[in-house]
Amino acid sequence: MVEIGLEELYSDIILDYAKNERYKKEIQDAKKAEGKNLSCGDEITLYLKVKDNIVKEITFTGHGCIISQASASMMCEYLEGKTVDEANKILQEIINMSQGKEFDKELVDGIEIFSDISKFPMRTKCFTLAWHTLDDALNGKNM
Amino acid sequence: MLSSKEYEEIFPALKRKINGHKLIYLDNAATTLRPKEVMDAVNEYSLNHHANVHRSTHTLAAEATKYYEDARSKVANFINSETEEVIFTKGATESLNLVAYSIANSNILRSDDEILISTIEHHANFVPWQQIAKIFNLKIKYYPAKSGIFDLSDFLKHITNKTRLVSITALSNVTGQLIPVNTLIKQIRNIRQDVILVVDGAQAVPHLPIDVKKMDCDFIAFSGHKMLGPTGIGVLYGKKRYLNEMTPFLFGGEMIDKVSTDGTTFNVLPYKFEAGTPNVDGAVGLAKAIEILERIGMDNIQEHEKQLTSYALKKLKELDFLEIFGPQDETQQSIISFNMKGVHPHDVAHLLNDLTGIAIRSGHHCAQPLMKEFGTSATCRISFYVYNEEEDVDKLCEGLNKVWEWLK
Ligand SMILES: Cc1ncc(COP(=O)(O)O)c(C=O)c1O
Numbered sequence: 001m002v003e004i005g006l007e008e009l010y011s012d013i014i015l016d017y018a019k020n021e022r023y024k025k026e027i028q029d030a031k032k033a034e035g036k037n038l039s040c041g042d043e044i045t046l047y048l049k050v051k052d053n054i055v056k057e058i059t060f061t062g063h064g065c066i067i068s069q070a071s072a073s074m075m076c077e078y079l080e081g082k083t084v085d086e087a088n089k090i091l092q093e094i095i096n097m098s099q100g101k102e103f104d105k106e107l108v109d110g111i112e113i114f115s116d117i118s119k120f121p122m123r124t125k126c127f128t129l130a131w132h133t134l135d136d137a138l139n140g141k142n143m
Numbered sequence: 144m145l146s147s148k149e150y151e152e153i154f155p156a157l158k159r160k161i162n163g164h165k166l167i168y169l170d171n172a173a174t175t176l177r178p179k180e181v182m183d184a185v186n187e188y189s190l191n192h193h194a195n196v197h198r199s200t201h202t203l204a205a206e207a208t209k210y211y212e213d214a215r216s217k218v219a220n221f222i223n224s225e226t227e228e229v230i231f232t233k234g235a236t237e238s239l240n241l242v243a244y245s246i247a248n249s250n251i252l253r254s255d256d257e258i259l260i261s262t263i264e265h266h267a268n269f270v271p272w273q274q275i276a277k278i279f280n281l282k283i284k285y286y287p288a289k290s291g292i293f294d295l296s297d298f299l300k301h302i303t304n305k306t307r308l309v310s311i312t313a314l315s316n317v318t319g320q321l322i323p324v325n326t327l328i329k330q331i332r333n334i335r336q337d338v339i340l341v342v343d344g345a346q347a348v349p350h351l352p353i354d355v356k357k358m359d360c361d362f363i364a365f366s367g368h369k370m371l372g373p374t375g376i377g378v379l380y381g382k383k384r385y386l387n388e389m390t391p392f393l394f395g396g397e398m399i400d401k402v403s404t405d406g407t408t409f410n411v412l413p414y415k416f417e418a419g420t421p422n423v424d425g426a427v428g429l430a431k432a433i434e435i436l437e438r439i440g441m442d443n444i445q446e447h448e449k450q451l452t453s454y455a456l457k458k459l460k461e462l463d464f465l466e467i468f469g470p471q472d473e474t475q476q477s478i479i480s481f482n483m484k485g486v487h488p489h490d491v492a493h494l495l496n497d498l499t500g501i502a503i504r505s506g507h508h509c510a511q512p513l514m515k516e517f518g519t520s521a522t523c524r525i526s527f528y529v530y531n532e533e534e535d536v537d538k539l540c541e542g543l544n545k546v547w548e549w550l551k
Contacts, residue, residue, distance in 0.1 A: 006497050010490075010549060040489060041507040041520040063520055065487035066550070123493060 009120065010066065013113055018066040023059045023076035030057065035133030037125050042068055044129060048137040055079050055087055060133075065126050067117075072130035074111055079134075087138060091131055098128050144439070144447050150530040153178045153435075157530060164500025167535045172316050172346060172478050172526035173504055174368045181371060184431035185424050195420055197397060207423055214426035215413070218378055221433045222363070223354040227412040228386065230379040231421055235345035236267040238364030238379035239310070241416065242341055243271035245389040246308065247279040251339070254280060256307035261286040262512040263293055263315050268343040268364075269512065272310055291516040292470050293322055299330055308339040313347035313363075317508045317524065318469025319452065319478030321347075328359050339385065345369060349528070350448055350477045352441040355380055367425060372432035376425025379416070386412050393418040444529055448477045451527050455479055455536045462540060464547050468517050480508075480522040483543070486550050488523040494549060499542035501535075 008014075030047035037043075044062030048055065058076045079087050090107055097103040097111075100118030117127045135141045151157045154176045159166045168176055188210050194203035196211045212226075219226045232238045246252060260272050262285055276283035286301045288294070293315070302309070309331060313324045324347075328340050342363040344353060349370035355363060362385070367376035381389075391398055391409055395418040400408040409415045436444065452475055459465055459481060468480040483491050488505030495501045504524040507514050514520055525539065 006494075010494070015550070039506065041511070041514065042489075043520075063487075065489035067490070069487075120493070123489070126489060 008113060008116055009123070011113065014070045015066065017070035017073045020073050023073050024061060025059050026061055027057055027059050030059075031137055033133050033137035035062075035129050035136065037064070037068075037129055040064070040126070042126065042129060044068070044072055044133055046072075046130070046133045046137050048134075050084060053084050055082050055084065060130065064129065065123075067114075067123050067126040068129045071114065071127045075130045075134065078109075078111060084138060087134070091135060091138070094131050095128070098124050098131075144443060144529065147530070147532060147534075153180065154530055155179055161500035161502070162497055164498075167499075167501045167531075167538055169525040169527065169531065169535065169539065170502045170504045171528040171531075172369070172508075172524065174374070175349065175371050175528050176530070177373075178371055178432070178435055180435060181373065181428045181431045185373060185428045188427040189424055193423070196423055197414070210427050211421065211423045214430035217430040217433050221353075221437070222348070222378075222380055223356050224380050225383065228355075228380055228383055230381065230386075230413045230416045231426055232364075232377045232379050233375050233422065233425075234366040234368070234377035235343065235364045236366075236377075238362075238377050239267050239341070239343060240271045241379055241392040242362050242364070242381065243275045243310075245392050245416075246339065246385070247275040247281060249389045251385070251388060252279075252281055252307055254282075255305060256281065257303065257305040258283045258308045258310070259286060259301055259306050260284075260310050261288055261293060261298065261312075262516055263288045263291060263317070263320070264310075264312055264510065264512070265316050265343065265345065266509040266511070267345070268310055268312055268341075285512075288513070288516060291318060291468060291513050293320055295323055295327060295330075298327070299334070302331055302334050302338070304335065306335065306338055308341065310341035310343065312343040312345075313353075314350065314476065314478070315469070315510075315513075316346045316478065317480050317510050317513050317522065319346075319475040319480075319526070320470050321351075321474050321476050324360070325358050332359065346478070349436075351445040361385055367429040367432065370429075370432055371435055372429035373425045376422050376429050378429075383412060386416070391415050391418065395419050439529055445476070447529065448527050449473070451531060451533065451536065452476050452479065454533050455525065455527075455539075458536055458540050459543075462543055462547075464551065465543070468522060477528075478524065478526040480524045482519060482522050483547060483550070486546075488521045490550060491523050491543070491546055494546045495539075495542045498545055498549075499538065501539055501542050503539075 027047040030049045033046045035044050042064035044060050047059045049057040060072045093103040093107045156176045192206040194207040196208045215229050218229045286298050331338050340360045342360045344363040344365040348365040362381045368374040398410050398418040464484050465481045492503050492505035506521050
């Protein structure tokens with residue numbers, strides 16, 4: 001369908017993040033949230049530790065395609081150390097980006113490598129899986 | 144078989160370019176491409192003859208009824224059944240739900256009777272049985288297919304003197320393994336006469352000759368859209384002996400005999416199971432699709448796909464970065480599942496599409512119990528139909544090499 005963006009979508013940065021195992025682990029005493037893409041069979045579990053309103057530790061386990069894995073790893077790296085409010089703001093901008101709407105580039109620094117994701121409707125849900133799960137973990141919402 | 148140029152005339156989608164590449168459609172197990180002739184037949188009916196069936200006495204109504212009932216005869220002839228044993232549904236899923244629910248609701252099964260199904264089934268032939276067992280408090284047993292491969296003699300060991308219903312796919316929608324249903328039915332009947340045998344023919348009916356009398360199944364379910372027809376039309380064949388005994392699945396118009404505040408009696412077969420205004424357009428399209436398949440010849444289709452599948456298996460086995468599932472021998476037909484080592488199937492399918500114009504399927508294929516047997520959550524699946532040829536397989540292998548270079 002859309003050729004533009006395929007090189008970016010499977011760029012070295014994204015491939016590296018997908019392979020990066022740093023955030024792929026369980027953590028004890030953390031808040032857990034599970035996300036699934038039912039039609040794909042992809043699943044992730046997110047582990048979130050918040051202290052003094054700051055994201056102290058965030059990791060995930062599960063399986064999925066390169067897009068979903070890279071998105072989850074990038075999300076964990078990016079949110080570590082952010083306040084809950086900041087995390088929620090980022091989440092909103094990411095959702096806007098995934099829907100092809102205007103979004104604040106400064107707030108999603110680095111993750112805008114996925115800015116073309118809305119042009120791949122079949123892959124958007126791979127990208128947003130981790131973020132919807134985050135919404136559940138932060139706000140008890142399962143979108 | 145016809146040449147690829149001839150097929151391009153029959154199936155306009157084959158002329159499409161995807162990202163500048165000629166479309167190679169290898170997702171036929173999901174749904175097949177549409178022949179122009181089928182859509183022309185549907186249009187002709189819709190524009191000139193459409194009316195509600197079986198109800199009114201005007202000309203259009205009579206024509207519509209004739210189109211619809213001719214389609215039913217066409218289907219009956221295609222599978223060698225009686226006309227009133229053909230029930231139109233919206234697809235294999237509805238057909239299987241209809242049998243499961245109606246049988247469970249008809250006191251045909253006693254509470255200690257067992258239903259036997261296998262772990263290679265499509266969810267449409269798994270979940271309905273599991274759910275009716277729960278609702279009606281029946282017993283259900285699962286034959287665990289080791290490594291996802293169905294083994295007849297192993298399966299037969301699961302038939303006990305309690306087994307009263309067996310529902311089995313005739314062709315796995317994931318591995319393409321052809322289940323020897325004719326032999327299976329004969330052998331089960333040798334063990335126990337009164338076992339009800341249900342066949343999920345969604346993948347078999349489009350690809351090989353089916354004769355329900357020879358097969359001696361009690362029910363077979365299939366879908367129009369997997370055999371060149373429109374979506375929203377499917378068939379349930381059932382033996383009269385059971386259909387007569389079964390309570391209707393849906394209630395409403397056309398399926399009744401007498402209705403009063405005292406109660407309701409039901410219409411004769413097959414109308415008893417066709418409540419409401421049916422999908423006449425779909426039936427007309429399915430009849431035309433069957434005409435096309437008969438013109439090509441079901442034996443020819445099976446032979447063509449057997450050759451193509453064995454060619455593809457040979458070629459795919461040469462790619463050492465692939466893991467192939469299923470028996471990988473001559474018992475496989477039309478469908479092959481595989482994974483690229485360390486790469487998720489969605490990535491493979493997406494890149495194949497965008498880089499080469501090849502359409503394949505990725506995911507769990509509505510067969511999660513089977514995925515579990517394979518120890519994976521998803522696979523890549525290719526599936527052939529009449530218009531595919533060896534060149535498509537060669538292009539697929541080139542494409543897979545390209546994707547592997549990108550992602551390894
Ligand atoms: C083996 C099998 N059974 C049942 C079905 C359900 O068919 P439908 O979705 O047309 O009702 C399918 C379709 O994928 C199938 O492959």
